[in-house]
Amino acid sequence: MRFSVVAALCLTLGACGALPSEGPAAISITSDEVEAGSSASDYTFIPISKQNIEAIKGYRPLAFANQFRGVGAGGASTLLGVGDTLMVSIWEASQDGLFSSGGKGGAGQIPAVIDETGYIFVPYAGRVRAAGLSVEALRQSIQKELVGKAVEPQVLVTLGEKLSATAVVVGDVMKPGVYPLPLRDTRLLDIVATAGGSRQATYETEVTLKRGNRSGTTRLEQLIDFPENNVRIAPGDNILLSHHPRTFSAFGAVKSSQLVPFKTKGVTLAEALATVGGLNDNKADAAGIFLFRYEDTNLVRNLRPEIAQSMSPHQTVPVVYRLDLRDPSGFFLARFFEMRDKDILYVANHPTAELGKFLQIIAPLLSNVATVNNLTD
Incomplete structure (x- = not known):
């Protein structure tokens, strides 16, 4: 009897080579x-x-910067495009000219939007091609069309909103929407600031930039801590700000x-x-x-x-x-x-x-062995 109990104890000891645990040692x-x-x-x-x-x-974690390196001009193109708003101002040497408003050396102001075909309409000049031209090239084109119709015309073209080059900002921002890109170099933080910034703390906000087939995500604070991550924005970019607590x-x-x-x-x-x-x-x-x-x-x-x-x-x-x-x-x-x-x-x-743990497992068995030994004695 005592031998069988001892044998059982030995088997138990051998089986306890792998004890319950919360993880590896x-x-x-x-x-x-x-x-x-x-x-x-x-x-x-x-x-x-x-x-x-x-x-x-x-x-310096720059995986985000490397993903968009060399891609994007950083702002809108200097050439005009469909949807851009313009103000065409025309001065004439005579108060009785076509565009005079009754004042000395009168001038006329004509608002225009480049239509889907790339043209604008200017009275007496007709439809003028605008898309693909610079502001100066468009000014010269309009002035040339008015020669012989207006009295010594002088033309000024002013660009309003560059709606042909926009970026979309959505998510946890104060003012989500579509934002036109200025001609100057525009960075990711610039467009986020234009949208009012994040609703949450910067260290709890992730920024995802989607550009064509490229997509990258980084913490908003890393755009500040590591300026290389503050990449240039290109027309058509989509920016998503998400609240991700750490x-x-x-x-x-x-x-x-x-x-x-x-x-x-x-x-x-x-x-x-x-x-x-x-x-x-x-x-x-x-x-x-x-x-x-x-x-x-x-x-x-x-x-x-x-x-x-x-x-x-x-x-x-x-x-x-x-x-x-x-x-x-x-x-x-x-x-x-x-x-x-x-x-x-x-x-x-x-x-x-x-x-x-091992002793806790075998303690009941040791107690039973002691009990059996007392009985057999």
Whole structure:
């Protein structure tokens, strides 16, 4: 009888090699093959250090700028197009001229809109081709048509709204609508400001620019922090502003696993840990604090140049950062490491916590063994 109970206990011990857990152990994440950046792993392991924090802070995310680089003139064309509004002013040397209004050296003002065929109508000059011409070329064309009809005509053409070149701004903006582009260089922030700006905080607002088959999205604040992302606007662009609050997730041996919204523009790793109540004293491995996120390939090459050749050419790479709070300097590092949207914070269980789980599982069996031994004795 005693032998069968002991045998059952041995079988139970063998079956407990895999205990219930909230996630992988620290040793599973920091295995040698992962740290070496082998092709067998699906992510890159990077310890949080002072040098790495400086490299991350100094990195300029310009994927959005690169996508639209060299595309778009930055404003409307200097040539007139269908829909443009004009004011044609005509002066004559005589008060009795065709366009005189009774004043000395009288002048006549004629509003015009370039029609769908590209023409405008000017009295006594007839239909005049306007689309595809500059303002000066149109002025000369009208003046030439009036020679011999008006008294020494002098013509001035003023451009009103450049409705042949517009951009559409919609979404979480104060004044969504269709906006004509001026002739000057127009940037993405210019058109957003013209539409009244975002309804939400800049760090919670995403900007999507759609241009033909190209489409890119970035945070509104990155147009300010990294001016290269403030790309030129081209006629026909569609701009969408969307409210996307930033969040991070916390799992593992923390006091409260939860989805946490950003309350301010910047949140450090130390603040993130404090928000979820810190580490669970009974389970946490202070040397096993991990942060999972996707990073740009160029940044990872700077952080891990030794594995640059083995990296795939994708724009983003899954990265696991590790913080060790057993070392007092880890607390200073956590203060300067910035969290990002959709980061996953995971605290691994300490090996003794796994032992505690194991003992809880076999405790009833050990009690039964003791009971059986007492009975058989």
